[in-house]
Amino acid sequence: LAKTTQPISMDSYEGQEVNITCSHNNIATNDYITWYQQFPSQGPRFIIQGYKTKVTNEVASLFIPADRKSSTLSLPRVSLSDTAVYYCLVLPGNMLTFGGGTRLMVKP
Amino acid sequence: NAGVTQTPKFRVLKTGQSMTLLCAQDMNHEYMYWYRQDPGMGLRLIHYSVGEGTTAKGEVPDGYNVSRLKKQNFLLGLESAAPSQTSVYFCASSYGGRGNSPLHFGNGTRLTVT
Numbered sequence: 001l002a003k004t005t006q007p008i009s010m011d012s013y014e015g016q017e018v019n020i021t022c023s024h025n026n027i028a029t030n031d032y033i034t035w036y037q038q039f040p041s042q043g044p045r046f047i048i049q050g051y052k053t054k055v056t057n058e059v060a061s062l063f064i065p066a067d068r069k070s071s072t073l074s075l076p077r078v079s080l081s082d083t084a085v086y087y088c089l090v091l092p093g094n095m096l097t098f099g100g101g102t103r104l105m106v107k108p
Numbered sequence: 109n110a111g112v113t114q115t116p117k118f119r120v121l122k123t124g125q126s127m128t129l130l131c132a133q134d135m136n137h138e139y140m141y142w143y144r145q146d147p148g149m150g151l152r153l154i155h156y157s158v159g160e161g162t163t164a165k166g167e168v169p170d171g172y173n174v175s176r177l178k179k180q181n182f183l184l185g186l187e188s189a190a191p192s193q194t195s196v197y198f199c200a201s202s203y204g205g206r207g208n209s210p211l212h213f214g215n216g217t218r219l220t221v222t
Contacts, residue, residue: 098150
């Protein structure tokens, strides 16, 4: 099963771009890279998903190199409300367990 | 659409008591899942279902039972609660089991076992 590794925590300031990198060396051919956001006392919320190259939506961008062994979630111009835990998963490989995620703290 | 709805939101049990957590989804999803999240930790899969009438064990199934009698509902039961089962329980659903079917989560049930 694919295992993901991401930083435990990151700090940023309002208005900055935040990039969170995740490594998934054992990603399988049928795995998709998926990112979730979780606020306290809420369930994880789907942010973005990709298979290769670059994906962009109204919330974030996801960059995936050709070997797919890592990925980078990019949050443009973060605000205080982006303070949350961000989980990187490869699905369906990571279905059993979400890792600890990256705790992002956005400061004024 | 309500998405994924979990009831109750909070519950306190004494050791040895039983209870059932209900998860309902209105997205016509085939797959449903139960996770638990302990403080400061990620989520661990307890049981899941790939369709009505089917269930399967996840990573931490001991002490729990599940049933999927209707496609839209997935029940999680604790027959004899233990303090180690104090946790936040999240239900999720997805259209299918492929990697491009992201999970949709409810807002959790906070369970305390004393």
